[in-house]
Amino acid sequence: MEEHGNEFVGTVFVLPESRSFELKTTLHGVAVTLTGTVSQQLAAQFAGNLAAGAPIDVRQLALQPRRVEVLTREIHERHRAPRKMHFLMRVIDGS
Numbered sequence: 313m314e315e316h317g318n319e320f321v322g323t324v325f326v327l328p329e330s331r332s333f334e335l336k337t338t339l340h341g342v343a344v345t346l347t348g349t350v351s352q353q354l355a356a357q358f359a360g361n362l363a364a365g366a367p368i369d370v371r372q373l374a375l376q377p378r379r380v381e382v383l384t385r386e387i388h389e390r391h392r393a394p395r396k397m398h399f400l401m402r403v404i405d406g407s
Contacts, residue, residue, distance in 0.1 A: 313385060313386065313387050313388065314388075315383060315385050317381055317382070317384075317401065318382055319379060319382075319404065320335060320337045320339075320346070320379070320380055321337060321379050322335050322337025322338070322377055322378070323335070323336045323337075323374055323376075323377055323378075324380055325373070325374050326350060326358065326370045326373055326400075328355065328370050331350045332347065332349060332350065333347065333348060333350050333400045334346070334347050335347075335380065335398075346382060346398045347398065348382070348397060348400060349397070349398075349399050350399075350400045351383075351399055351401050351402075353365070354368075354400060354402065358370050368403055378403055378404070379404040379405045380400060380404060381400075381401045381402040381404060382399065382400055382401065383399040383401050384398055384399075385397045385398075385399070
């Protein structure tokens with residue numbers, strides 16, 4: 313299993329109840345859509361929990377491109393194709 317974090321700029325759509333996200337961005341000049349899970353701390357910020365940090369209004373996220381941090385976990389299992397899981401860790405420039 314390998315993990316690495318990347319910063320992306322793109323349009324973020326979040327479903328806070330299911331803790332899932334969709335990020336539309338470009339990677340090496342090609343449009344891609346990353347889907348995955350929102351981290352627990354970021355989900356708490358979306359819910360308005362002040363202990364987790366400044367609250368973030370999910371309705372405002374998709375209005376303009378945002379810079380976000382995404383953790384990608386690559387899982388390699390024997391006799392199976394490798395798979396990638398994405399986790400939205402932080403919204404860097406939006407609130």
